[in-house]
Amino acid sequence: MHARRVIRRLPRACATAAVVALxxxxxxxxxxxxxxxxxxxxxxxxxTAAVTPADRTDPRTVTAELGIPSIGVADLPVVPYEGTTDxxxxxxxxxxxxxxxxxGEHGGVGPGEVGNYLVxxxxxxxxxxxxxxPSLEKxxxxxxxxxxxxxxxxxxxxxxxxxxxxxxxxxxxxxxxGEPGEKPTKAMITLSTCATPEDDAAGNFWRDAHxxxxxxxxxIGVLVSSRPS
Numbered sequence: 001m002h003a004r005r006v007i008r009r010l011p012r013a014c015a016t017a018a019v020v021a022l023x024x025x026x027x028x029x030x031x032x033x034x035x036x037x038x039x040x041x042x043x044x045x046x047x048t049a050a051v052t053p054a055d056r057t058d059p060r061t062v063t064a065e066l067g068i069p070s071i072g073v074a075d076l077p078v079v080p081y082e083g084t085t086d087x088x089x090x091x092x093x094x095x096x097x098x099x100x101x102x103x104g105e106h107g108g109v110g111p112g113e114v115g116n117y118l119v120x121x122x123x124x125x126x127x128x129x130x131x132x133x134p135s136l137e138k139x140x141x142x143x144x145x146x147x148x149x150x151x152x153x154x155x156x157x158x159x160x161x162x163x164x165x166x167x168x169x170x171x172x173x174x175x176x177x178g179e180p181g182e183k184p185t186k187a188m189i190t191l192s193t194c195a196t197p198e199d200d201a202a203g204n205f206w207r208d209a210h211x212x213x214x215x216x217x218x219x220i221g222v223l224v225s226s227r228p229s
Contacts, residue, residue, distance in 0.1 A: 058110070062146055063077050064080075065077060065144070065146070066078050066099055066142070068142050068143075069141055070135075070137075072132070073129065077099065078098070078099040078101050078146075079100055079101065080103055081093055081102060081103070082107065083102045083104060083107060084106035084107055084173060085118055086120055086192075086210065086216075087102070091210040091212075097126040097129060099129065099130070101120075102120075106173060109187075112151040112187055112226055114184050115187070116173070116174060116175050116184065121193055122194070123193040124194065124196055134195075136158075136191075136219045138155055140154070140155045141153075142191065148229050150226065150227050150229045151187075151225075152225045153189045153221035154221055155221045157219075158219055159171070159172070159178055160195070161218055162214055163215070164206070164214050172192065177220045186223065187223035188222050191221070192216050192217070193217055194212060195213060199213040199215055
């Protein structure tokens with residue numbers, strides 16, 4: 001009876017703690033029968049927060065792998081770097097014959113994340129890993145594997161970026177491809193490579209400091225599924 005009177009004088013949180021402590025120290029008394037109803041602690045509900053991208057390894061620091069079955073691309077490394085599309089750091093990555101993915105203030109998100117996952121690679125030089133990118137059609141599959149998860153995107157459209165237009169570059173790098181300032185609601189991907197043959201055929205031989213032609217061909221896709229690898 002003394003224990004019950006003490007519990008009534010304490011705040012509810014302290015009373016619950018006192019009951020738990022008494023229950024733990026009175027296992028022998030439990031054999032005599034169930035404790036009085038007033039001594040039974042109220043059940044505590046424990047909730048677990050959903051896992052978010054912030055809870056896993058930062059996808060911006062992990063090399064992913066790119067697959068585009070319709071044009072024969074398989075297991076192409078996608079190296080993340082802090083910067084923006086086709087800058088000096090990105091060009092150095094592409095020159096190794098792999099794809100590059102910028103992140104940071106002027107970059108994109110990671111695989112499977114809401115926003116614009118930017119991936120660039122050479123079309124003609126360094127082995128030309130994205131030589132056939134222009135032939136991608138709406139509905140074609142793009143697969144990115146990273147951190148034990150496979151992300152499947154589907155191509156939804158094509159756009160062209162001009163290196164000589166700040167507006168065009170902003171559209172390419174926007175969180176919603178082609179729509180600067182729009183808030184993203186989907187996980188999307190932009191696959192980009194040079195339009196050198198097309199520019200040369202049109203008599204446009206302009207090049208930037210990294211020998212990029214004026215235009216790039218961008219294929220846009222949206223995430224449709226994800227699964228363990």
